[in-house]
Amino acid sequence: MIDINKVRADFPILKQTINGKPLVYLDNAATGQKPQVVIDSIVNYYSTLNANIHRGVHTLSQKATDAYELARFKIQKHFNAKQNYEIILTAGTTHSINIVATGFTTLLQKGDEIIVSAMEHHSNIVPWQMLCERTGAILKVIPMNLDGELIMTAYDNLLSNKTKLVFVNHVSNALGTINPIKEIIDKAHKIGAAVLIDGAQACPHIKPDVQALDVDFYVASAHKLCGPTGVGILYGKEEWLNKLPPYQGGGEMIKQVTFEKTTYADLPHKFEAGTPNIAGVIAFGTALDYLNNLGFNNIAAYEAELLDYATKKLLQIEGLKIYGTSKSKTAVISFNIGNIHPYDIGSIIDKLGIAVRTGHHCAQPIMDFYKIPGTVRASFSFYNTFEEVDLLYNALVKAKTMLS
Numbered sequence: 001m002i003d004i005n006k007v008r009a010d011f012p013i014l015k016q017t018i019n020g021k022p023l024v025y026l027d028n029a030a031t032g033q034k035p036q037v038v039i040d041s042i043v044n045y046y047s048t049l050n051a052n053i054h055r056g057v058h059t060l061s062q063k064a065t066d067a068y069e070l071a072r073f074k075i076q077k078h079f080n081a082k083q084n085y086e087i088i089l090t091a092g093t094t095h096s097i098n099i100v101a102t103g104f105t106t107l108l109q110k111g112d113e114i115i116v117s118a119m120e121h122h123s124n125i126v127p128w129q130m131l132c133e134r135t136g137a138i139l140k141v142i143p144m145n146l147d148g149e150l151i152m153t154a155y156d157n158l159l160s161n162k163t164k165l166v167f168v169n170h171v172s173n174a175l176g177t178i179n180p181i182k183e184i185i186d187k188a189h190k191i192g193a194a195v196l197i198d199g200a201q202a203c204p205h206i207k208p209d210v211q212a213l214d215v216d217f218y219v220a221s222a223h224k225l226c227g228p229t230g231v232g233i234l235y236g237k238e239e240w241l242n243k244l245p246p247y248q249g250g251g252e253m254i255k256q257v258t259f260e261k262t263t264y265a266d267l268p269h270k271f272e273a274g275t276p277n278i279a280g281v282i283a284f285g286t287a288l289d290y291l292n293n294l295g296f297n298n299i300a301a302y303e304a305e306l307l308d309y310a311t312k313k314l315l316q317i318e319g320l321k322i323y324g325t326s327k328s329k330t331a332v333i334s335f336n337i338g339n340i341h342p343y344d345i346g347s348i349i350d351k352l353g354i355a356v357r358t359g360h361h362c363a364q365p366i367m368d369f370y371k372i373p374g375t376v377r378a379s380f381s382f383y384n385t386f387e388e389v390d391l392l393y394n395a396l397v398k399a400k401t402m403l404s
Ligand code: PMP
Pocket: 029, 030, 092, 093, 094, 095, 121, 123, 124, 169, 171, 172, 173, 198, 200, 201, 221, 362
């Protein structure tokens, strides 16, 4: 069970007022807020532990290295990776995807096919398009239906012996749909293709088990999981990470450097050139502890109730249309009211202290599919309340009256 008063007390930012009103933060799909323990972890690192890792013989450097590697271990346990070196620490989902997309340049040939879905974030479209430009591979797209669900029979028809890679998000950031990733992975594996799952939106709500999924690559960002910005993970199966070349050259990722030849370090360091976000990674470990203490089953149950309540409440507003009506979705409501521009709604309710996202949410193809310029997106977290849903409703009624 989520003890909502206790949970909210953990998040100092939620005590703020915005434009003279209590902050109602409903932009969690863009980034999540941070509990005090995570903020303390960053302060503590710079106050007591700051040193560069993996290189110093001195005690402080070793302590910092231990704290950093402990965080990798926590991440490994959270995602249930077989080996700790299958967890590559990156700057975020976008960085992780680019490591894989760039690495595949040497593994693809002209005419090979790669499959993405119609509901991807731009960061899971553009790197693959760039890969296609470099290699002559062809990008195919799994279409979706009006409920915002992937059409799986169309996926079956796209798969062939030319398919080398499949990239799908676990949860759509614009619609909230939870995609059937196990089925997608199993079908791709039957024809020998590798699969990357973009877990950026799933991880705040669902605890993925990469071994049970048998996924080849799984990527996520710490900042959506109560952690800091500038930190992410790339999980890759050992055999795949060994096949990919390094993404960046520099310090830390080498075994030996001479001007004639450089040899690369073993996993995970091969992909971790340069000084990383040490404080951020350690704080991400703390964030995972915090979330696991709350329990993902409790988080999912609470958010499901909140979604149900909010959906019913918002649908009472005449002319409000929700995009993304799958039964399998996380607590995201993407909507428009009549022909009112989403930006106008977002601006008015901001004056009332309510933070939502408006626009195409970095998923322009979805907006093109629905033939709309964008949506208003209210995305909920376990620290949001039913009273905040009521405040959103009241604010939307006011905005609608003003703008109609
Ligand atoms: N994929 C999805 C589904 C996302 O929602 C996001 C963040 N909005 C990203 C990728 C990119 O994540 P980041 O900006 O943290 O790299």
